[in-house]
Amino acid sequence: MNAAADRTSNWVAWVLLGPGLLFLAGVLVMPLVDMTVISFRSESFGQIMPGFTLKNYASFFRDTTYVQLFLQTFGAAALVTLLCILFGFPVASLIADAPAKWRGLLYFLVAAPLLVNTVVRTYGWLLILGRKGLINEALAGMHLLESPLALSGNYIGLVIGGTQVFLPFMILSIATSLVAIEKQLIESSAILGAGPLRTFFQVKLPLAMPGIIAGSVLVFSLMLGAFVTPLILGGTAIKYLSVAVYTDALVLFNLPRATALAIVLLAVVLLVYALQKRTMRRYEEFL
Amino acid sequence: MIGSPGWSAARTATAVLVYLFLILPMLVVVLFSTSDKSFFTFPPTGFSFRWYEAAWSSGRFLGPAVRSLVLAVLATLIAMGLAIPGALALRRMKPGRLRAGIEFFFLTPLIVPALIIGIALLYSFSRVRLLDTFAGLLLAHTLIVFPFIFRAVLTSVMGLRQHLLDSSEMLGASPLYTFRRVVLPDLVPGLAAGAIFAFIVSLDQFTVSLFVTQSEQQVLPVAIYKYLYDVNDPVVAAVSTVLVLFGLLAAVVINWFGWLRHLGGSAG
Numbered sequence: 001m002n003a004a005a006d007r008t009s010n011w012v013a014w015v016l017l018g019p020g021l022l023f024l025a026g027v028l029v030m031p032l033v034d035m036t037v038i039s040f041r042s043e044s045f046g047q048i049m050p051g052f053t054l055k056n057y058a059s060f061f062r063d064t065t066y067v068q069l070f071l072q073t074f075g076a077a078a079l080v081t082l083l084c085i086l087f088g089f090p091v092a093s094l095i096a097d098a099p100a101k102w103r104g105l106l107y108f109l110v111a112a113p114l115l116v117n118t119v120v121r122t123y124g125w126l127l128i129l130g131r132k133g134l135i136n137e138a139l140a141g142m143h144l145l146e147s148p149l150a151l152s153g154n155y156i157g158l159v160i161g162g163t164q165v166f167l168p169f170m171i172l173s174i175a176t177s178l179v180a181i182e183k184q185l186i187e188s189s190a191i192l193g194a195g196p197l198r199t200f201f202q203v204k205l206p207l208a209m210p211g212i213i214a215g216s217v218l219v220f221s222l223m224l225g226a227f228v229t230p231l232i233l234g235g236t237a238i239k240y241l242s243v244a245v246y247t248d249a250l251v252l253f254n255l256p257r258a259t260a261l262a263i264v265l266l267a268v269v270l271l272v273y274a275l276q277k278r279t280m281r282r283y284e285e286f287l
Numbered sequence: 288m289i290g291s292p293g294w295s296a297a298r299t300a301t302a303v304l305v306y307l308f309l310i311l312p313m314l315v316v317v318l319f320s321t322s323d324k325s326f327f328t329f330p331p332t333g334f335s336f337r338w339y340e341a342a343w344s345s346g347r348f349l350g351p352a353v354r355s356l357v358l359a360v361l362a363t364l365i366a367m368g369l370a371i372p373g374a375l376a377l378r379r380m381k382p383g384r385l386r387a388g389i390e391f392f393f394l395t396p397l398i399v400p401a402l403i404i405g406i407a408l409l410y411s412f413s414r415v416r417l418l419d420t421f422a423g424l425l426l427a428h429t430l431i432v433f434p435f436i437f438r439a440v441l442t443s444v445m446g447l448r449q450h451l452l453d454s455s456e457m458l459g460a461s462p463l464y465t466f467r468r469v470v471l472p473d474l475v476p477g478l479a480a481g482a483i484f485a486f487i488v489s490l491d492q493f494t495v496s497l498f499v500t501q502s503e504q505q506v507l508p509v510a511i512y513k514y515l516y517d518v519n520d521p522v523v524a525a526v527s528t529v530l531v532l533f534g535l536l537a538a539v540v541i542n543w544f545g546w547l548r549h550l551g552g553s554a555g
Contacts, residue, residue: 016372017377019368019373020369020393020437021373023369024395027426028399028407032399035403035406035411087308090302090305091301091302109309110309111538112534112538113534115487115537116531116534116535117490117491117527117534119508119511119512120511120527120530123312123523123527124311124315126515127312127316127319127524164309167309168309196294221400222400224400225400225403226400227400245406250409259407262402262406265400265403266403269398269400273398
């Protein structure tokens with residue numbers, strides 16, 4: 001190809017890319033820049049005041065309620081991630097070992113809930129966990145309970161709902177790793193005299209690790225940013241970062257503080273992704 | 288695990304319980320929607336369709352439902368119009384930093400949590416009077432579905448067979464003709480699966496919609512949430528059941544295209 005044709009081809013490429021790039025610049029990049037600017041402003045009676053201030057960020061370190069807010073949010077997200085690994089591994093392992101004709105159905109049953117509306121799925125949990133929900137009514141009906149258990153409007157509801165909403169991502173991620181393992185490796189391990197436990201910990205688990213790491217990063221960051229499940233199952237009484245952003249922005253009309261919280265959340269999510277890239281590279285070199 | 292029936296049985300039993308856990312909330316919603324009482328009784332008693340009639344005649348869901356459907360179709364179409372040329376352009380570019388950078392940029396709406404997109408747009412839209420307008424809602428939803436469409440299109444575009452495109456050109460076909468008769472047919476399965484998924488993602492989008500609208504432009508998930516807080520009777524379950532069936536139908540169709548298991552991937 002000569003230089004002129006090359007230049008034409010470049011020109012065509014940029015014309016084709018243009019609309020997408022412009023769209024993202026206008027609807028994503030500029031609003032994010034504006035949001036960052038606002039987070040350094042102060043607020044008075046719902047109005048954003050001119051001038052530069054660090055006080056929105058400073059209060060996160062000084063104020064113990066914010067420290068608590070961050071710790072509880074990260075704690076809940078970590079717990080959901082852990083539960084997803086524990087619940088997800090057996091299913092992923094079953095899918096990987098299943099004969100080809102069953103695999104499609106097993107995959108389908110995992111992925112299908114992802115396409116059902118999140119508000120609807122969370123509402124389902126409210127029906128199960130609520131004060132007059134399925135569990136409380138069933139236990140009361142069997143005379144096992146005097147007063148209803150508090151299963152929603154707190155962290156219990158949030159963790160249960162979050163686990164169900166994000167579990168499919170973990171299963172699909174681990175299954176991808178397990179399907180790639182050659183069956184001979186597991187068989188060799190057994191033939192060479194390793195027991196099932198040893199085969200699991202020394203062959204299967206290390207090979208599944210990339211899937212577990214990728215799935216964990218995805219679930220952890222999705223849960224950190226999750227809003228529907230914390231709002232409906234946790235309620236506004238609990239301390240959760242996303243709910244706090246919502247309350248600050250749309251209930252208290254303190255946009256500077258809400259955006260500062262949002263920036264912290266975004267920074268953590270980006271950091272988690274960056275760490276994943278590094279860990280994965282290290283792990284693959286190690287293998 | 289190989290050679291240990293005990294382990295294998297335990298694993299199957301656990302997996303069955305996890306599958307039940309995944310399906311349970313949808314099952315409860317569907318069962319509750321046909322209850323003849325407005326509260327839970329255990330064991331369940333009568334059967335009725337009265338909540339479906341109530342949902343229809345309440346007038347609180349039809350408008351938002353139509354708005355959600357129109358919004359999902361338009362957002363998907365616009366995102367396709369932006370993503371297809373973009374993906375074709377990336378295919379022409381040499382692999383390297385620039386191409387990887389643009390590809391990453393196009394996928395960023397997947398990494399930024401919806402909550403943050405919502406609050407950023409809340410402020411930006413309020414300055415250009417797009418808050419609580421259909422145009423604003425459409426821009427927001429196009430942004431949300433764009434990376435899903437782009438990912439599906441890019442995967443298909445990278446699988447295009449260069450020799451077919453070359454032959455078409457050598458045989459004297461114009462670029463437009465080649466696009467219509469050679470490129471597009473190869474993209475259809477990925478594009479269709481991506482479009483259906485994008486449609487569902489838009490229909491599902493609660494967070495961003497809540498931030499950029501007030502009362503004028505309510506979408507279906509927001510209407511469900513508001514009703515849940517005002518009234519909370521099985522009318523919500525009836526509306527929800529329709530969405531459950533809708534989601535499962537979409538899953539069947541996407542699965543038919545062989546794309547369902549690709550939904551779980553992250554952007555990175």
